[in-house]
Amino acid sequence: MYRPLSAVVLAAGEGTRMRSATPKMLHPLCGRPMILHVLDTLVQLPLERIVVVVGHGAEHVTKTVHEQLATEVPLEFVEQRVQRGTGDAASVGLTPFADSVDAEDDVLVLPGDTPLLRPETLAALATEHRLAEAAATLLTVELDAPDGYGRIIRDERGGVDRIVEHADASDEEQELREVNPSIYCFRRTYLAPALRRLNPENAQGEYYLTDVIEVLRRTGHLIVAVPGDDATEAMGVNDRAQLASAERVLRARINERWMREGVSMTDAERTYVDAGVELEPDVRLLPNVILEGRTVIGSGSVVGPDCRLVDTIVGEDVVIAQTVARETEIGDRATIGPFVSMRAGTRVAADAHVGTFVETKNADIGEGAKVPHLAYIGDAVIGPRANIGAGTITANYDGREKHRTRVGADAKTGSNTVLVAPVELGDGAYTGAGAVVTNDVPAGALAKGVPAQVEEGWARRRRQVADGSVDDEQD
Numbered sequence: 044m045y046r047p048l049s050a051v052v053l054a055a056g057e058g059t060r061m062r063s064a065t066p067k068m069l070h071p072l073c074g075r076p077m078i079l080h081v082l083d084t085l086v087q088l089p090l091e092r093i094v095v096v097v098g099h100g101a102e103h104v105t106k107t108v109h110e111q112l113a114t115e116v117p118l119e120f121v122e123q124r125v126q127r128g129t130g131d132a133a134s135v136g137l138t139p140f141a142d143s144v145d146a147e148d149d150v151l152v153l154p155g156d157t158p159l160l161r162p163e164t165l166a167a168l169a170t171e172h173r174l175a176e177a178a179a180t181l182l183t184v185e186l187d188a189p190d191g192y193g194r195i196i197r198d199e200r201g202g203v204d205r206i207v208e209h210a211d212a213s214d215e216e217q218e219l220r221e222v223n224p225s226i227y228c229f230r231r232t233y234l235a236p237a238l239r240r241l242n243p244e245n246a247q248g249e250y251y252l253t254d255v256i257e258v259l260r261r262t263g264h265l266i267v268a269v270p271g272d273d274a275t276e277a278m279g280v281n282d283r284a285q286l287a288s289a290e291r292v293l294r295a296r297i298n299e300r301w302m303r304e305g306v307s308m309t310d311a312e313r314t315y316v317d318a319g320v321e322l323e324p325d326v327r328l329l330p331n332v333i334l335e336g337r338t339v340i341g342s343g344s345v346v347g348p349d350c351r352l353v354d355t356i357v358g359e360d361v362v363i364a365q366t367v368a369r370e371t372e373i374g375d376r377a378t379i380g381p382f383v384s385m386r387a388g389t390r391v392a393a394d395a396h397v398g399t400f401v402e403t404k405n406a407d408i409g410e411g412a413k414v415p416h417l418a419y420i421g422d423a424v425i426g427p428r429a430n431i432g433a434g435t436i437t438a439n440y441d442g443r444e445k446h447r448t449r450v451g452a453d454a455k456t457g458s459n460t461v462l463v464a465p466v467e468l469g470d471g472a473y474t475g476a477g478a479v480v481t482n483d484v485p486a487g488a489l490a491k492g493v494p495a496q497v498e499e500g501w502a503r504r505r506r507q508v509a510d511g512s513v514d515d516e517q518d
């Protein structure tokens with residue numbers, strides 16, 4: 044029989060064990076806030092509505108979800124003002140359903156702190172629930188270290204009798220390894236009255252959602268347990284150590300997916316790819332590469348070792364080593380590094396080269412241009428095929444404002460040129476070594492540096508002054 048399926052996500056808890064000023068739901072795993080991983084899973088299922096119960100940091104959580112989730116998702120938020128436990132949170136989560144005509148629906152109830160859950164697992168849970176015509180269906184998993192989780196208490200016929208929380212479990216019950224990941228599917232008509240029968244007489248003084256299992260059983264309802272085959276999916280994140288473990292699992296999943304799509308990783312355990320990154324086939328990632336945010340890497344590019352790219356778009360057949368880049372665009376076949384820092388607003392055109400110990404910011408480096416070593420290029424446009432000598436810098440800041448520098452096509456700067464902005468070097472212009480360029484240089488012109496002043500016999504005279512044989516004042 045067809046019944047609509049909805050979901051309620053419990054996300055109001057404070058997450059005290061995180062010891063953080065940030066709400067637990069917003070702690071990122073592979074660059075995406077925890078709650079969004081759960082919602083990403085839910086949006087892959089055909090759900091009538093998704094209700095998120097918020098409380099601690101409600102405004103911040105709601106705003107973040109709205110910003111980072113597609114708008115067409117049937118999402119609703121309800122606030123649990125006082126966090127009285129998961130049972131109370133589930134009751135609050137059912138309030139938006141009060142107006143629905145059809146009470147005969149199924150509701151998935153799950154916590155917001157289980158970011159590794161897969162959509163297939165939820166779909167299978169809902170299918171079992173419907174086939175069995177159960178009042179409640181719950182996922183269970185076996186853990187070697189079940190500490191902190193509610194334990195599944197089975198009756199003598201192997202059915203689920205109740206769930207006992209770790210804090211309330213006897214020594215014997217604590218030995219049990221089958222736990223409650225807190226992933227349930229309920230018939231809403233049975234869940235609502237069962238929730239009203241909960242009481243907070245337990246070790247934590249809270250209304251436990253887990254207690255509805257026993258309530259439903261006692262009132263003669265069918266409870267079905269579905270053993271999950273991947274225990275990592277059930278991992279709940281309550282503290283920073285669990286956050287790190289869950290992120291490790293997620294990272295491995297992301298890396299496996301990209302390797303299946305044709306990406307090579309020299310050492311997948313030392314390759315860190317955020318959930319929002321896009322990689323094309325034949326990308327090669329060397330050890331210690333961190334790709335964050337909305338970074339995209341084009342096919343044939345080799346990144347690493349030791350690179351951190353944040354919101355950076357890399358073209359095809361690019362080579363990047365030992366580089367930190369943020370909000371940067373790198374054209375096809377460009378070569379970058381080693382030891383480059385590219386700050387926001389850098390655009391490197393195709394076939395350009397940015398080399399050792401170069402910093403760029405808000406800079407356009409033209410096609411085929413070269414900035415091979417020891418340079419600072421900020422608020423500047425470097426023309427195609429221009430060559431920037433070692434030690435060249437744009438002096439872009441006068442202490443109050445930033446100014447722009449323009450270097451024309453095919454221009455060449457000598458070593459240690461200082462381009463005092465605002466300033467322009469025309470196409471094909473040259474600067475000599477050590478030139479301090481304060482005025483515009485016309486196309487094809489040379490701006491000479493200050494040549495060294497040679498003083499013959501200077502060292503000898505210096506010695507004579509020191510030993511007193513010559514009077515200091517003399518010259």
Ligand code: UD1
Pocket residue numbers: 053054055056057058096098123125126127128129130131132154155156191192193194206208222223224225250251252253278279280281
């Ligand atoms: C809960 C389960 C436990 C299970 C474990 C799995 C209960 C009583 N215990 O324990 O059996 O093994 O999850 O990870 O359900 N929340 C609210 N409002 C509240 C309290 C909590 O919205 O008043 C939310 C939290 O934000 C969290 C979820 O409910 O997302 C679970 O709460 P948490 O305190 O993490 O429960 P656990 O101790 O992990």
Ligand code: CA
Pocket residue numbers: 154156279280281
């Ligand atoms: Ca938890």
